[in-house]
Each structure stands twice: as C-alpha cells, then as structure tokens.
Amino acid sequence: MEEPGTVYFTGTAGAGKTSFARAFAEWLQHAGYDATLVNLDPGLEGSDFEPDVDIREWVRLADIQDEYGLGPNGAQVAAADMIALKIFDVKQAVQELRSDYVLIDTPGQIELFAFREASRAIVEALSGDRSMIAFLYDPALARTAGGFVALMMLGATVEFRFRLPMVNVLTKADALTPEQLAKEMQWAGEPGALSDAVADETPTPDAQLSSELFRALESMGSLTGLVATSAKEGTGLEAFYQSCQRVFGGGEDVEPSHDPTNE
Ligand SMILES: Nc1nc2c(ncn2[C@@H]2O[C@H](COP(=O)(O)OP(=O)(O)OP(=O)(O)O)[C@@H](O)[C@H]2O)c(=O)[nH]1
Numbered sequence: 536m537e538e539p540g541t542v543y544f545t546g547t548a549g550a551g552k553t554s555f556a557r558a559f560a561e562w563l564q565h566a567g568y569d570a571t572l573v574n575l576d577p578g579l580e581g582s583d584f585e586p587d588v589d590i591r592e593w594v595r596l597a598d599i600q601d602e603y604g605l606g607p608n609g610a611q612v613a614a615a616d617m618i619a620l621k622i623f624d625v626k627q628a629v630q631e632l633r634s635d636y637v638l639i640d641t642p643g644q645i646e647l648f649a650f651r652e653a654s655r656a657i658v659e660a661l662s663g664d665r666s667m668i669a670f671l672y673d674p675a676l677a678r679t680a681g682g683f684v685a686l687m688m689l690g691a692t693v694e695f696r697f698r699l700p701m702v703n704v705l706t707k708a709d710a711l712t713p714e715q716l717a718k719e720m721q722w723a724g725e726p727g728a729l730s731d732a733v734a735d736e737t738p739t740p741d742a743q744l745s746s747e748l749f750r751a752l753e754s755m756g757s758l759t760g761l762v763a764t765s766a767k768e769g770t771g772l773e774a775f776y777q778s779c780q781r782v783f784g785g786g787e788d789v790e791p792s793h794d795p796t797n798e
C-alpha cells in the first residue's frame with residue numbers, strides 16, 4: 536500500500552484550522568478517499584469535532600493546568616513536551632487506520648507549534664515522504680497589505696522550521712466581499728501589486744527593508760499563490776486537493792480506496 540498523504544493544518548489562532556481540516560476530511564470521504572483526522576491540540580474544546588485519533592486521549596490541557604497549577608500558556612508549553620513523549624502511540628493509532636490521507640489539526644497557538652523543538656520531533660515522527668503543510672491565512676489578518684506580508688513571513692518561518700512543502704490557503708472566503716477577495720488573491724499572485732499596496736499603506740516606508748524582505752520571501756518561494764476556501768460553504772476544497780496532489784504525486788490522482796457511489 537502506498538504511504539498516506541499527510542497534511543498539517545497550521546495558522547494563527549482562530550484562522551480556521553479545525554473547521555478546514557474537518558471540511559476537507561468530509562470532502563475526501565465524499566470523493567471516495569479514506570481520511571484520518573488527527574487532533575494534536577490538547578486544548579481543543581467543542582463537541583461537534585470528532586477526530587479519529589485524538590491527542591486528548593493521552594494529554595489534556597485542563598488536566599495539566601490542574602495538576603501543575605499552570606495557566607493556559609504554561610500548560611501548552613508543558614503539553615508540547617508531553618505530546619512528543621506520546622507521539623509514537625499517536626503514530627501507531629494513525630497507522631492502524633491505514634488511510635489514504637492523514638489530516639493533522641495543530642494547536643491554536645502557532646508560536647508554540649512553530650518554535651518548540653518538541654514540535655519538530657512530533658512532525659518528524661508523523662511525517663513520511665508524502666507530507667506537507669497547509670498554512671492558513673485568516674482573512675481578518677490578511678485584509679491590509681502589511682497584515683498580508685506579516686502572514687507571509689509567519690508562513691515562511693513555519694516552512695523554514697519544518698522543511699516541508701507548503702500550500703497557502705485563504706480561509707473563510709465567504710466572509711469577504713468579492714472586492715476584498717479579489718484584492719487578496721491578487722496580492723498572492725502578483726508580488727508587484729502587493730509591494731505597491733504596502734508602499735501605499737505606509738506613508739514613509741523603509742523602501743530598502745521592504746524590497747529586501749520581498750526578495751527573501753520570493754526566493755523562499757513564499758509568493759506561490761493562495762487557494763481561496765470556505766469551510767462554511769464547502770468551497771475551494773477541490774482546488775486545495777489539486778494543490779495537495781501536485782505536492783504529493785506530481786499532479787496525478789491516487790485511486791480512491793472506495794467507490795463513493797456505493798455508499
Ligand atoms: N464565516 C466563516 N467562519 C469560519 C469558517 N471557518 C471557521 N470559521 C469560524 O472561525 C472561528 C475559528 O474557527 P476554528 O476552526 O476553530 O479555528 P482554529 O484555527 O482551529 O482555532 P484555534 O484552534 O482555536 O486556534 C470559529 O468561530 C469558526 O466558526 C468559514 O469558512 N467561514
């Protein structure tokens with residue numbers, strides 16, 4: 536059996552990681568693929584998300600706070616190390632399900648995930664040859680050119696830390712006006728339009744810093760487009776799937792493991 540395609544969903548707090556991972560899992564199921572949804576967020580709350588493999592079986596944020604008298608951030612730091620210690624149990628549970636795709640929802644606080652060594656150990660343990668990161672752009676933060684560039688830099692940081700191929704995803708597209716959506720998509724596709732917008736926004740921009748920054752982001756491949764999606768309306772999921780396929784298989788579809796018309 537071919538190794539599954541593994542996708543990590545990352546992005547700023549509230550960017551829509553959990554909603555998008557879940558919507559994509561449902562889309563894959565309808566398209567005839569098996570998807571294992573993995574929750575790596577020890578603080579996940581809410582009952583309508585039912586992951587197939589759940590870190591909370593081993594590590595729960597509320598329990599760590601109670602046991603060690605920690606606040607939510609201190610508990611997240613402690614949890615990251617505890618998750619790393621349990622990661623082979625998680626891996627075994629994922630492997631037993633033998634799915635075509637493994638979708639991994641990561642903790643809300645991205646700096647904890649991106650900067651801690653424990654996270655690198657976690658990603659290393661769970662990743663095979665077919666692994667990638669979906670970096671989610673929250674439209675509320677991407678609305679200004681400065682905010683958009685800041686997200687690009689954060690995405691570049693995540694890519695630099697984990698050294699995995701990355702696909703950029705704009706979430707909650709339904710919450711944007713068509714004009715806002717068109718503007719953000721243009722910034723993603725045309726570096727010149729984005730750098731002009733940054734210059735317009737900042738009355739006295741440091742032109743040299745901006746142009747060096749753009750060059751660095753460009754050479755890291757951080758300006759390679761954006762897939763507009765909405766978990767709420769179920770849009771953009773096929774386009775995201777195609778982007779994943781380009782990363783995993785040079786654009787070729789894998790055969791569905793079951794026929795969706797038989798369900
Ligand atoms: N309009 C709209 N809202 C969305 C969409 N996806 C998520 N949201 C809302 O955005 C908020 C955050 O969504 P989550 O999926 O929990 O985001 P997250 O990145 O997992 O959040 P944390 O794990 O807490 O950092 C919720 O209020 C969702 O209802 C979408 O496609 N459209």
Ligand SMILES: [Mg+2]
Pocket residue numbers: 552553554576579640641642643
């Ligand atoms: Mg979440």
